[in-house]
Amino acid sequence: MILSVLVDALLPRSCASCRTPLSRRPEDPVGLCPSCREGIALVPSPVCPRCGQPFGDDDDPTCRRCATRPPPFRYLRAVFVYGGTARDLVLRFKHGKAFALSRPLGTLLAAVAAREGLLEGTDVVVPVPAWPPRAVQRRYSPPALLARVLGRRTDLPVDARALARVRAPSADGHAGPRARAGRVAGAFAVRRVEAVRGKRVLVVDDVVTTGATAAEIAAVLRAAGATRVDVVAVALAAPDAV
Ligand SMILES: [Zn+2]
Numbered sequence: 001m002i003l004s005v006l007v008d009a010l011l012p013r014s015c016a017s018c019r020t021p022l023s024r025r026p027e028d029p030v031g032l033c034p035s036c037r038e039g040i041a042l043v044p045s046p047v048c049p050r051c052g053q054p055f056g057d058d059d060d061p062t063c064r065r066c067a068t069r070p071p072p073f074r075y076l077r078a079v080f081v082y083g084g085t086a087r088d089l090v091l092r093f094k095h096g097k098a099f100a101l102s103r104p105l106g107t108l109l110a111a112v113a114a115r116e117g118l119l120e121g122t123d124v125v126v127p128v129p130a131w132p133p134r135a136v137q138r139r140y141s142p143p144a145l146l147a148r149v150l151g152r153r154t155d156l157p158v159d160a161r162a163l164a165r166v167r168a169p170s171a172d173g174h175a176g177p178r179a180r181a182g183r184v185a186g187a188f189a190v191r192r193v194e195a196v197r198g199k200r201v202l203v204v205d206d207v208v209t210t211g212a213t214a215a216e217i218a219a220v221l222r223a224a225g226a227t228r229v230d231v232v233a234v235a236l237a238a239p240d241a242v
């Protein structure tokens, strides 16, 4: 009796995505109901080794975009394809259920980072910084929560103050890749150079859409002396979906 009450208290009572009440313990770590679990897609392999987009085969692994213009980060990897349940989940994480969802999502990030070799030799974990007014408004930053869980799972130090967002993100979410790259240029700055100089840095984000933010942050970190920058995110949008 006491045990069942305890177990009940520890279990998520509703699906982490659609909030349907759950009658039994969900089988996945995020706490999804069976239909949401079906609607969520892991990033399928193989992927381009640089940008992490599903692409290619053993003979030609690097996508044309990365072959033509290699990104400033070494590897970018994500857990889910952005869309369907993954989109709902990320939106719930960003706008409401951040604390409840940061643990399962951060744990998944740590697992993917380990599997993809992003933890080997890594010196410090750095979350993508939120625009200050937003962080104050919400009193937390979703990437920082994810980074904290990942750091705990991997025993890596986290520095949430290494980077700063120095310009507001653009309100227009429908801009094309080129316009987006222009919009994030100059949006980030290294606040604590000593935290990243000579270091191998793992950047944590919630969603990667065009990759413009990841590329801009990696370039800023490299300019400050980071010797290697990898990026891990919860969800990755297909390039033609944005
Ligand atoms: Zn559901």
Ligand SMILES: [Zn+2]
Pocket: 048, 049, 050, 051, 052, 053, 062, 063, 064, 065, 066, 067
């Ligand atoms: Zn690529």
